[in-house]
């Protein structure tokens with residue numbers, strides 16, 4: 001068992017508890033490990049689903065739970081065999097901190113499909129036992145293979161959300177061939193949705209945002225949308241019937257996906273990245289007419305995450321963030337549930353020093 005030391009963190013003790021200050025164990029870096037002092041950590045809606053055990057049928061939450069998988073920080077120590085990083089470098093960690101490295105998925109750089117992957121939080125910790133703890137903490141120790149290089153020019157608070165919201169939207173858009181002149185829909189203008197708009201726009205697509213929040217219309221255009229549809233207005237929806245090449249659904253709660261499947265052209269694809277607590281109903285004829293595809297997509301592998309970071313560096317893309325101290329995390333969760341975030345909370349981890 002690796003030697004450990006105490007690190008400050010914020011954790012939830014049960015599905016109904018608020019997050020509160022605590023101490024967790026981190027391992028001493030082994031020869032391939034990188035020790036990162038965390039500067040910023042984004043708040044993903046997945047953190048909230050996990051803290052409240054809303055995904056218990058697939059990923060039951062083990063408490064205490066320290067969420068956070070949008071991590072940017074500074075390297076303070078490295079193991080003797082580390083070659084990619086040295087003390088003083090910026091570094092980032094996303095949703096994965098390990099995988100078996102031997103399966104065909106890992107060999108293809110698709111660690112997000114490895115049957116033995118280790119998620120950044122709420123996975124078994126093979127080094128020190130118990131479960132892994134995420135980025136709502138002062139530091140993290142990760143094998144260099146799962147640590148990303150940060151493009152130097154990006155604002156760090158805004159870059160942290162790229163590690164989940166960025167890659168989760170970039171990966172399916174690359175997979176399904178979002179390019180210039182493709183008509184692309186983005187459903188739900190939250191953390192993931194607003195990154196999808198920026199990335200799809202940078203890829204040259206014609207971007208249409210679907211939102212339930214009329215107050216987000218101007219922002220959607222500023223973020224890169226060519227058109228904005230208020231999804232509760234069925235006449236506005238109907239105008240787009242049968243016209244989309246690709247739609248990315250990033251909604252965190254129950255909603256009617258058939259209304260969007262009907263907007264796909266022949267052979268078009270709707271990809272779910274949003275992961276609501278309850279199953280969604282699919283109307284067979286929405287898929288049958290038009291031979292349409294319904295798919296899903298999880299995060300992204302390490303090589304593609306680096307590619308996405310470099311792409312965002314080149315195009316100067318970061319999240320629009322509201323920077324908060326860790327002490328405001330519970331308030332931030334309440335606002336996330338009301339779709340009241342523009343468009344990602346990013347925790348300034350320096351605040352952890354004061355409690």
Ligand code: NAP
Pocket residue numbers: 043044045046047049164165168187188189190191192193210211212213216250251252253254255272273274275276297298299336337339340341343
């Ligand atoms: P978020 O910031 O809370 O955004 C969700 C957006 O969904 C809201 O801003 C809102 O947009 C829309 N929405 C919320 N409730 C709705 C309702 N009842 N009906 C219709 N629209 C509603 O969440 P996020 O962090 O972007 O995450 C979105 C989802 O993706 C979550 O379920 C999260 O767990 C999941 N996720 C999946 C992956 C993956 O690997 N597949 C990775 C990360 C996150 P409008 O105000 O514009 O309507």
Ligand code: ZN
Pocket residue numbers: 044045046047069164165
């Ligand atoms: Zn996430």
